[in-house]
Structure formats: C-alpha cells, structure tokens
Amino acid sequence: MANDFWPTVYVFVLASFIGLGVIRRVSRLLHTPLMSLTNAISAIAVVGAILVVGGDYPLRIRVLGAIALFASMTNIVSGFLITDRMLKMFKSDEKRGGANPDAARSPR
C-alpha cells in the first residue's frame, strides 16, 4: 500500500501543473463553456460509481453507487451538451458574414 502513495501523488502534482498551464491559455471569452466542460470531465467519478454499483456488494452499498452513477452521468450528459451548445454560438465576424475580414483575430 505504501508503494502506491508516491506514484499517485506524482500524478496529482504533475497533472495540476499541466492543468494550470493549459487553463491559463484558455480564451477569456470561453470561461463559461470551460467551466461546463471541466464539470463534465470531472464527472469521471463515474468510474468509481460503476465499480461500486456493478460489484457484488450488499444492496445498500450498491444503492449509494447507483445514485452516484446517476449524478455523474447527469453531469457528463448535460455538461458536454451544453458546452457544445454554447460553443456553437461563438462566431467571428468573418463567419457571421460580416464585411470585415481583418477583425477575425481575438479582440484587439
């Protein structure tokens, strides 16, 4: 068990650095979709829920797992769908058919 400790902490620390580096570059325009996207991604807790609900365990344990699975699945479905719905709305001047192709870059 003690052997598991360090590798997982490594993963956590390195993943946090990646997260900080990547998120810092996310366009400010997209902070709301970013939030719903990370929400859907962190619903990966679904993995833990499946193991609990699907295992050969006492009924009350599996009930807890089923509720958790339902909650995570709701987040996955609604998170990805609403993120995509919002992202579809972001159009540059060009795509909208505006007359100003120079303005296609991010706002000044």
Next chain:
Amino acid sequence: MMYGVSQLGYLVASALFVFALHWMNTPATARRGVYAGVAGTAIAVIVTWAEPSVIHHVWIVLAIVAGFAVGVPLSKVPLTAVPQRTALSHAFGGAAAGLVGTAEYYLRLAEGPATLTPFRMSALIAEIILGYLTLTGSLMAAGKLQEVRWVPQRPVTYPFQNASNFLLLGVALALAAALTMHPDAAWAPKLFPVIIVLALLFGVLLIIPIGGADMPTVIAILNSYAGLSAVAMGFVLDNKLLITAGALDGSSGLILAIIMCKAMNRSFANVLFGAFGQIQKTQAAGEARVYKSETAEGAAQVLEQASLVVIIPGYGMAVAQAQHKVRELYDQLKKRGITVKFAIHPVAGRMPGHMNVLLAEADIPYTDLAEMDDINHDMPQCDVALVVGANDVVNPAARSDKTSPIYGMPIIDADKARTVFAIKRSKNPGFAGIDNELYFGDRTWMLFGDAKNVIGELVKELAAGSGMH
C-alpha cells in the same frame, strides 16, 4: 492482461482530457475540445464497465438512462440560467464523490479493514468532506442564483460567524483524525456519519454569508472543490485517471477564482469570509442627489452622431434577457458605420464569462467583445458609453473613494467617455449595495426602465430615423 487494457484506456482518456482543455484556448478549435472530452469519457466508461468485478449490468444501465433523462433537459436551459445549472452540476459532482466515498468506507470496513491505511483513510475523508460540502454549498449557490424564495439573496451574518464556522470545521477535522487513526474501531462506523453531517452543514454555512456579486468567484471555488474531491477519490481507488481529471478540474477552478479575485482586487479570504454586499449603513443621509434622465429619442440622436460606441453589459442585461435587443441595436449602429465594441468586465454577470456567452447567443461576433484592460485605453476616445445593467464594474468610486468597499477594484472607465447613458431598472443601488458615482456624473444621463424595453425603444428610434434619410 485486462489490467493492461484498462490502464491503457485510462491513459488515453487522460491525454484526451488534456487536449480537450488545450483546444479551449480559442473559439476556433473549442468544439474539438468537447469531442475529445466525450471520447475520453466514453473510453473510461467502457473500460471500467468491462472490469471482471462489474457484474450488475442492469443497475448500471438504469442509472445511465436516468442520467440521460435528467441531463438532456438540464443542457437545454436558457443561457441566462447557466450559472444556476453550473452550480447544480457542482452539487451533483460533489454528491457523486461523497456517495462513492461513503460506499467505499463501509465496503472496506466489512471486507478488509487492513486496506484502510492512514493514507487511504485520509484521502477518503478528504473525499467525503469535500464532496458533501460541495453538495450543499453548491445547492445554496444555485438557490441564490435561481432566487429561490427560501434562500436569502443578501448575505446572512451573525455574531462569531467565522469563528463558529472554523470551530465546526475543526471538530470535523478532529473527528477525521481520530477516524484515520482507528478506522475499524467499534465506534468508527458511527462516527463516520457525524463527519458527513458536519460537512453538509459546513457547506451551507460557508455560502450563506456570500452575496450575489461574489457568485462568480464562489462558483469557481466550488468548481475547484468538486475537482479536488475527484482527486481524493482517485487516491482512494488508486486510479490515476480520476486523479488527472480531478486535478485538471481543480486547477481550472483555482485559476478562474484567482482571475475573479484579481478583477475585484480582493483576496480569497475576503470573498469567503468578508460578507460582502450588505447594504451599507453608513450612507450619508439627507444629501439628496439628482439623476439626470434622458428619453430614448434623445439618446438615439446622440448615438447616431457617435463614431465609437462602447456597450458595457452587466447582470441586468441577463435578467432582462436583453441580449437580442442589444444585438439589434448593434446592427443599427453598425449600419451607420459606427464602431461598436462590448467591454466585458471579468466579473460582470454571475459566473466567469457569463456576458460573452449571452452576447454570442445573440449572434454578436466575439471579435467585437473586448476585455477590460484593452478597452480602457480607448475610453477617452469613446463617444458614447452605454451601460446595460452593469453597476459596480463601472463605479468610479473604485478609483477615487478610499472608503468605498469596492475601492481598488479595476473597473471599466465608462466615466471617461464623452457621453454616458446608463440603463437601470430602478433607482436602488446594485447588488453590492453601493451608490454609484457614475450615475451622478456631468456627462451621464440615465435611461430608467427594463433593459430590454429601453433598448427596444432605442432601436425603434434609430430605425425610424434611418427611414427619413
């Protein structure tokens, strides 16, 4: 063999999640990010479902179907309700982590207390405390945002609030420490629920002193907590995908919270424990100040003469659902060759990026949305600043009045424009309960009314005007 396959699946899923977030750096590639996220999640679900220990498939199918049944409608809420939806999904995320943690504890207690090492036990307790406090905290936040009747909008404060909250947390942590030392003692299974109850209670108490204006920060912090509870679950289950995905979510929430705090010139501690947004009691009484108001007709004439118009949207635009009318106004002005920019303050609205999404919904190109720092350079050249339901983010007291609670907060310099029109629903102070100097400025004229109606009238005036040419 199976172990190798599932680990490979988790590794691919982790990589896809990193790419998903990477592609969010520009709107042009952002949708690819969603597909990567979906693919990563699908791989993880399939690989986990295929584990030999998973045998109750009917339950899984039922729970997934139920998740779809609730998730699909939840994704179709109007965009003005996105902050509530986000808070609600944090609550779901917290609930999932808390419930899995609870199940894991009792499971291991029954089947092999030896696996409850101090490390795993502390991770487990971190998981349930974070999970359950995120659950109730986010429900409270969602209630405040939805303006549910029994959830107080204004901050609720009482004597020794912070002290008693910390005491509560201290008790929970002390119990947690005892449980970590003796996870299989006779009293342990009874102590565990006590920690759960304390965490649930702490979540509520943490949010009630926080006002609506601080919601963007609070939502970001809750986002971070939800991520960290997934990390803790990863430690418990020794699952590196959970740790990676949770860490990505946690750091995302953290960065957003930092951006929000900087944009308000406040610290984390101040947002969480400052009970900001109470109506100030020290208002200088007797000093009757007069607003100058303007008609839609007059305002339309001034707008027509402008060459640069900066529109500053705030929560009021969201409340009035005025974004589509704003877009009509944008079109009317554009038609006359007027440059129109939208100045977006980082904390405008009730969640990070709220205004951008609403304006995008109204089909306003994101290339005309400007960040605060960029637009402030142009404000002295701006002919008309049109404030649509924004308040504190344009209050010059933030620059000049040291006694103001918002002193030092970076603002959009609307007051530097040649003319300011401010649309406001009523004469009451804004959410933060602070009087706004801008409204009494020499060059400011108020347009009182619902933002949607007022802008609708402006559009009508402009449309009528252009017909006469």
